[in-house]
Amino acid sequence: MIPLPSREIAPGAVHVPGWLTLEEQRRLVRACREWATGPVPIRHTVLPRGGVMSVRTVCVGWHWQPYKYTRVAEDVNGRRVADFPEWMVGLGRRALTTAYGEAAGYTPDTALVNFYDGQARMGMHQDKDERSAAPVVSLSIGDDCLFRFGNTETRGRPYTDVRLSSGDLFVFGGPSRFAYHGVPKVYPGTGDPGTGLAEGRLNITMRVTGLR
Numbered sequence: 652m653i654p655l656p657s658r659e660i661a662p663g664a665v666h667v668p669g670w671l672t673l674e675e676q677r678r679l680v681r682a683c684r685e686w687a688t689g690p691v692p693i694r695h696t697v698l699p700r701g702g703v704m705s706v707r708t709v710c711v712g713w714h715w716q717p718y719k720y721t722r723v724a725e726d727v728n729g730r731r732v733a734d735f736p737e738w739m740v741g742l743g744r745r746a747l748t749t750a751y752g753e754a755a756g757y758t759p760d761t762a763l764v765n766f767y768d769g770q771a772r773m774g775m776h777q778d779k780d781e782r783s784a785a786p787v788v789s790l791s792i793g794d795d796c797l798f799r800f801g802n803t804e805t806r807g808r809p810y811t812d813v814r815l816s817s818g819d820l821f822v823f824g825g826p827s828r829f830a831y832h833g834v835p836k837v838y839p840g841t842g843d844p845g846t847g848l849a850e851g852r853l854n855i856t857m858r859v860t861g862l863r
């Protein structure tokens with residue numbers, strides 16, 4: 652096997668283009684479709700000050716709402732979110748092994764699934780609602796996007812722009828775990844319908860909440 656070339660964008664931030672096979676992407680699309688229907692349906696998250704996120708999100712394991720994790724989706728329908736499946740723990744460990752050469756003790760317990768239509772964006776933010784500094788694993792499926800990876804101090808420069816494509820893996824650990832990041836643009840029509848996703852972009856992030 653020829654190892655896929657991977658690129659360290661910043662210390663602890665490793666991009667592995669084309670990591671998922673088309674078959675793996677198809678399986679993930681199927682799983683996300685199922686989660687999107689319930690027990691807690693996919694929705695646009697409403698922010699505390701009334702804004703509405705342009706991406707649609709469904710959570711597994713723990714429900715994220717700005718800015719906390721709960722088992723029950725009080726802000727949607729009061730149901731408990733779907734369990735975090737064991738096969739996703741395995742996928743998360745494989746991702747860490749690819750990026751860092753080991754996955755010692757990595758046990759993700761939540762996944763946020765974000766769906767982007769052609770107009771959706773995600774502003775620059777840090778992920779800091781987790782009580783753990785364990786790495787975040789990100790998987791992209793469908794249309795390409797422009798991903799902006801910044802610094803830990805400010806929303807602005809310096810940042811690095813990376814184009815993410817279907818099947819790409821990105822792992823954010825170590826000094827990169829609390830960096831600002833965002834998605835300023837999606838490129839409609841660039842995805843392979845063979846993934847099962849006819850349009851738009853799916854991003855799955857696995858995390859360790861540190862909660863129990």
Ligand code: MD3
Pocket residue numbers: 763765773778787789821823827828829830831832833834854856
């Ligand atoms: C860097 N999602 O769900 S994935 C998010 O494409 C989120 O849907 C974007 O930002 C998306 O919070 C970007 C890349 C990503 C995800 C989590 C990170 C980069 C990260 C956490 C820490 C540092």
Ligand code: FE
Pocket residue numbers: 776777778832
């Ligand atoms: Fe994020």
